[in-house]
Amino acid sequence: MALRKDKHNQSVRGSRIAIAIVIGVFLGCVFAFLYPNGLFSSATSDLPPRNRKVSKITSQVDSSCDSSEKINMLKSDIMQLSEKNDELKKQVRELNEKLRLAAVGKGHAEEQVVALSEPHKAGPFGTVKALRTSPTVLPDESVNPRLAKILEKVAVRKEVIVALANSNVKDMLEVWFTSIKKVGIPNFLVVALDDAIVEFCESNDIPVYKRDPDKYVDSIGKSGGNHAVSGLKFRILREFLQLGYSVLLSDVDIVYLQNPFDHFHKDSDVESMSDGHDNATAYGYNDVFDEPAMGWARYAHTMRIWVYNSGFFFIRPTIPAIELLDRVADRLSKQPKSWDQAVFNEELFFPSHPGYVGLHAAKRTLDIYLFMNSKVLFKTVRQDAALKKLKPVIVHVNYHPDKLSRMRAVVDFYVNGKQDALEPFPVGSDW
């Protein structure tokens, strides 16, 4: 800039310009040689249209090593382009961040896209996988705005533990929520079936929800025995799923020792604990039926699996899951004497056959040593030094009528470290 003002220094100026031009030309040639595809090609290689301009400029450098005017033009072009380059880099960074975020939710979503998109050829042997993770439904707040508000506060990652309780189970409920609080699980909700339970929960600072008056629900909820209340829950649960929440339906004769949400696979419509007492009974086995009169064909193979426990299952807000709830609730209302757990299992497992369209829900049996029933605990685990050291996620005292005392023993054994707490109890009940 100073040179422009100083006329005496014109000759100096001229030679400086000449030097600058020589350096510029030299650099231009060097860059043209080193980066024949353009200076910025690596950063913008995935953005062809803009890159083309840069390449054009650098090819101009090739053909104009002798032109000083063009060099100045090129310099300002390069300035502009490097600004654009920075901008592009920023855009690439943003795109990468978006890709990363998308990848987080990938997993099952990818499966869904593959399975729901255009028909495509099967891949090579061993690479094909059917869809087992159904997409979740669009949440519908209008179903129950009051419950939606409660769940917004209580749920974590759209997941919540739900238990139904009336005053008959108040003592167990206390052991239940005390164990949940002790583990530090914040997302649980008691569906109170009478006012005493509402008060009990409120006085203990336990999240509680009471349904709006409903003749059907109220008559069963207040006076109902165990099985009648069980039928109710399928109707009540539906709203939770419609609101877009995954629910861990939990009986209250359960002690929590770890956060169960860390142990679900979340790949199925239903993940349930089993009433089975070993791997075979819980996960399925080949049960051979022997009929000697058939001679050569005396052995008939049958597939067996012990029932899922309908008092502890994790259910995702999917169409098959909601259909399951509807089918069970419908059958229970038409056959009031049936046992909800049997109906739950039949709907889950029986295939379509003449006159019947089966439910096609994805199901997963939970690990029997992590989601432990009281038969596994009292028959096997407490006798086995290695299994005794494992810490279950929950223990469900479903196999024993003296529930409260066994729940307390489970707390003593696993939480308070009383090594002999489980010993006084017989394997089964006395009658």
Ligand SMILES: *[C@@H]1O[C@H](CO)[C@@H](O)[C@H](O)[C@H]1NC(C)=O
């Ligand atoms: C039961 O299954 C688990 C997990 O699949 C396995 O680790 C264990 O060895 C099995 N136990 C027996 C007795 O087969």
